[in-house]
Amino acid sequence: MRVATWNVNSVKARLGNVLDWLRAADPDVAVLQEIKCETEAFPRFEFEALGYRLLVHGQKSYNGVALLSKDPIEDPKTGLDGDDGDTQARYVEGTVRGVRICGLYLPNGNPAGTEKYDYKLAWMDRLRRRAETLLAAGTPFLMGGDFNVIPEARDAADPHAWVDDALFLLETRRRFRALVNLGLTDAWRALNPTATGYSFWDYQNQAWQADNGIRIDHILVSPEVADRLDACIIDREPRGRDKASDHTPVVATLSE
DNA sequence: ATGGTTGCCTCGCAA
Numbered sequence: 260m261r262v263a264t265w266n267v268n269s270v271k272a273r274l275g276n277v278l279d280w281l282r283a284a285d286p287d288v289a290v291l292q293e294i295k296c297e298t299e300a301f302p303r304f305e306f307e308a309l310g311y312r313l314l315v316h317g318q319k320s321y322n323g324v325a326l327l328s329k330d331p332i333e334d335p336k337t338g339l340d341g342d343d344g345d346t347q348a349r350y351v352e353g354t355v356r357g358v359r360i361c362g363l364y365l366p367n368g369n370p371a372g373t374e375k376y377d378y379k380l381a382w383m384d385r386l387r388r389r390a391e392t393l394l395a396a397g398t399p400f401l402m403g404g405d406f407n408v409i410p411e412a413r414d415a416a417d418p419h420a421w422v423d424d425a426l427f428l429l430e431t432r433r434r435f436r437a438l439v440n441l442g443l444t445d446a447w448r449a450l451n452p453t454a455t456g457y458s459f460w461d462y463q464n465q466a467w468q469a470d471n472g473i474r475i476d477h478i479l480v481s482p483e484v485a486d487r488l489d490a491c492i493i494d495r496e497p498r499g500r501d502k503a504s505d506h507t508p509v510v511a512t513l514s515e
Numbered sequence: 516a517t518g519g520t521t522g523c524c525t526c527g528c529a530a
Contacts, residue, residue, distance in 0.1 A: 268530085269522055293530085295523065320523050321530095367530060375529095407530095461530090462520040505521075505530080 260356060260513045263289040264403035264476055265497075266364070266459075266506035270294040270325070273504055274302055280497050281309055286510060287329050288355050290362025292405045294323035301325065318348040324362050324404070328355045339363075340392075341385035349382070358484060358513075359393060363404035368425030376425050379407070383434035390441055390481075399483040402443070405459075405506065406477045408435045410445065413455065414474035426475060444485040446478040446511045447493065456493045459506045467498060478511045487513040 263286040267273045270291065281289065289311075294301060298317040306313055310329050316337035317323035326332060332353035339350035349364040363386065368379030386402075393400045409427045412418040421427040439445060447456060457472025466472065478491060490512040498507040 272522060293522095321528090369530080464519060 261286045263508050263510045265508040266292040266405040268293050268504040289327040290403045291325045292364035314353050316348045316351045322348045324351045324364050326351045326353050326362050330355050339385050359398050359400035361402040365406045367407050371425045387438045400481045401484055402479045409473050416471045442482055443479040446491040450491045462505050476509050489514050
């Protein structure tokens with residue numbers, strides 16, 4: 260089973276690119292972030308025509324996540340527990356072939372020192388609690404998405420440029436480590452221990468052309484899923500296209 | 516250095 264994560268930066272603006280990639284890469288499961296449309300406005304027909312079932316959690320203009328699967332999606336859940344007043348569409352969850360697939364768009368948090376950063380840190384605490392709950396229940400799971408976290412300096416082409424950024428601040432990295440330290444595996448790092456790889460390049464300053472990227476899109480897996488990891492790749496091809504998203508897909512391969 | 520780019524759909528905000 261191959262599971263992909265991709266921040267598409269508007270599913271409507273990116274529809275052709277996203278469908279092209281799904282046809283070529285043919286993942287069994289994909290989680291998409293920043294669909295930037297309401298649930299009812301998601302272009303369902305085009306994805307269903309490729310054989311995907313859909314679980315969509317959208318909102319107007321901003322955020323929005325979706326889970327795509329060629330196999331049935333059981334026990335669908337939208338929204339992350341822990342804050343009933345949170346109206347931002349950033350989390351979707353469903354079980355596919357016995358694996359709980361969690362698709363997430365973690366808050367950016369910039370600028371640091373504002374309520375935006377407080378919201379990010381609180382959201383990370385809620386995500387950790389969700390992972391604890393799934394672990395306690397013995398549920399095999401995979402968390403994929405745009406974490407908006409640069410885990411280590413080697414995950415940025417120019418780490419000095421990010422030292423005061425919400426994606427790389429100590430409190431951000433500390434919470435990411437707390438999540439991983441529950442016993443999760445960063446699939447790409449585990450399978451590419453000495454590699455340099457990025458999943459995001461800013462639209463500005465020719466970041467893509469200069470390969471001035473950061474690795475912020477991650478697939479974290481629980482121990483039983485980690486034992487099934489065969490590969491994890493970052494597919495840079497879509498980032499080089501016309502009208503590209505600023506993110507590119509990450510794909511994990513699990514043995515059966 | 517407060518630029519630079521993209522998407523939403525308003526004339527600014529978020530990334």
